[in-house]
Amino acid sequence: MIVKYTDKEMELLARLMRAEALGEGNLGMLMVGNVGVNRVIANCLTFKDITSVYKMIYQNPGGFSGTNSSLFYGNPTEKEKLLAKKVLRGEYFYPATNALWFYAPTAGTSCSKTWWDQSFAGQYKNHCFYNPDPGVCRELH
Secondary structure (H helix, E strand, O other): OOOOOOOHHHHOOOHHHHHHHHHHHHHHHHHHHHHHHHHHOOOOHHHOOOHHHHHHOOOOOOOOOOOOOHHHHOOHHHHHHHHHHHHOOOOOOOOOOOEEEEEEOOOOOOOOOOOOOEEEEEOOOEEEEOOOOOOOOOOOO
């Protein structure tokens, strides 16, 4: 286990992963989970007081837009719970390995080289992932 969590927090993370990346498939949902777990670990920038999965999911401002999606509501499936457990126990998927941010660019545009002054880590389907600058946050991995 890479961060402490309750069963309720695992289910919240599974719901967030679904809401943010259902259209990106299992791997896309896992990468969203990586970003969430990284925010709990990072203890830097706007994530200094994010010490639990619950606080990460409901961070305001700076949280996830998926909490406003209808996909966030309702119980997670067993598959979604298994995906959440994978990232909570420390499985990582590139390019989200050290990422603290992601976004989906508008149709027909590509990922920016930086986003909120952070470096582009890579893209998976329609999500662009961004790492903190070296030395700014505790080394994540």
